[in-house]
Amino acid sequence: MPVATENLSQILYRDMLLIRRTEEKILELFSAGKVGGTTHTCIGQEANAVALVGQLDRQRDFVVSNHRCHGHYLAYGGPLDGLLGEILGTANGVCGGRGGSQHIKYDRFQSNGVLGGGIPIACGMAMGEKLKGGDGITVVSIGDGALGEGTLYESLNMAALWDLPILFLVENNRYAQSTPLHLGVAGSIVDRARPFGIRADEIDTTDVEELLVWSSRAIEAVRLERKPHWAVMHTYRFSAHSKGDDTRDEDEVRAYQEKDPLRIQSARLNAEQLDEAEAWVRDVLGRALAACDAAGEAMKL
Amino acid sequence: MRVLEQLNQSLHAVMAERSDVLFIGEDVLDPYGGAFKVSKGLSTAFPDQVITTPISEASIVGLGTGLALQGYRPVVEIMFGDFITLIADQLVNQAAKMTWMYNRDLAVPIVVRTPMGGRRGYGPTHSQTLEKHFLGVPGLTVLAASQALDAGALLRIAIEEIDTPVLFVENKLLYARQAIEPGELDMRKSDAQVPTLTIGGGRPDFSIITYGDNLSLVLEAVAYLHEEEELNGEILMVHQVSPIDFEPLRVSVMTTRRVVVVEEGIEAHGWGAEVIAGLSDISLEAPPERVGARSLPIPAARGLEEQVLPQKQDVIDAVIRTVDRYHV
Structure with missing residues (x-):
């Protein structure tokens, strides 16, 4: 195992690579007709998940994610074969194939495909932690699309009123499905939380190491002050909203691909380290897929 | 004791016993004590267990769901049942799905508690019986309080014994009604966790299946039919509106072979249709008969409201139709 000798830069790269290769595999399986339904990948946004969710303490922190949840799930530490099995509909799926790509629960992590629905639930989880006197925090992750949902503003109000230990992770990938930001979001994203008295911060980078430091401050602020925090990451997804539904300008997508978080991070690694990471991911992914094959179809209801 | 006191005292008792029961809602603090006074005294007695909230129906149900996931047993009050349209996503797509999904x-x-129903002149958006939209949702249990079964005890079952989300319906007129004392009526209770009551003695000629505060007009109709038509009615008082426990209903209907279903919600596409399908x-x-509201919004004017909501005479007429055309 290479893990023991890895440095932080390698670990961050390897964790992002695992998400990237997993989602590429998922899209491949869809294209090959091996999976039905739909899926939403976070290709291009991996640094956000690894930098923020990857730093949480699985023993005490909670994550409420959304339809684009694979990266958050893997960064949280959810088992890979459970995710692939869930999407493939095999018996080892983390939810037995019932939830599929968008509806996953593992330990203190959960996701749901209805935008905005999870935000007040995350507030309730944060309130529960507060009432129990615990020091866990709840991270609720939303995108720019969910900025149109009323429950978000109701939840910001509640979070501020009751000093809930909740971190709003806002990944602005500049498109809500096919709708560009300027057609769906008025005003400032970062300023949305401020009139509630909630501390807000934003960052516009795909560099996982910058995001790591920034996220660490956000997490510690919520953990220590027991107050909400609004953390906006300006990002971009390289893949379609779900599968083939991409109407964005190709030049625009290419321009953002210059800032691929994997490319940025790979510059910090030597060729051997990069090969090592690829080999590790290939091995882990291969074993997870084999586990799905071995598990067979999801159980009969 | 009035049904309102049964509910209120039950909440006092359960919150005194268990610090994991939280009461959440709008305007629920003393001295106001909630729009219908169900929460009266709770915030004084249990200040740490009562949370007064902004007017955010969807999000306070979400809040309750998050607290439930953290091991609490929250009771969320939605001030008027008409507002449950606002919580549909939280119940249908979130809370009710979680365990299975x-x-x-x-x-x-x-537990989401809410006052439903009309006959108080509150008009089109404060008088409806909307639980029909939440029936048949997998993972969601819909209960309705009545005068015939201790409403406080029923609420305790919802809070303490049912581990999945519950929509708990309280008809507004029930609050002021006196609970029916044991022995006051000839009643048999089913063995289910949430009991159905079979009311009426002797050899019944017809069955009326209903829930909630419809009992009051059904009792009047049955009394009238007994006195004027010499017909004996058996009333099936359902407390678990969804999913339906058909067993006690079938036992009665197999005897009487005449059935009328009464609900306050709009008859079309209603609960009664599901009950009849199951029989x-x-x-x-x-032919089975249904009695319910007409397919109109509920008007504010008293005289108009009466024309939309089911009345005692509608129940009498429905029963007569089941006997007249096909003689006893």
């Missing part, structure tokens, strides 16, 4: 042994013991293999002496 995530395929794990996950308790989501949230459809029983050969009846007459």
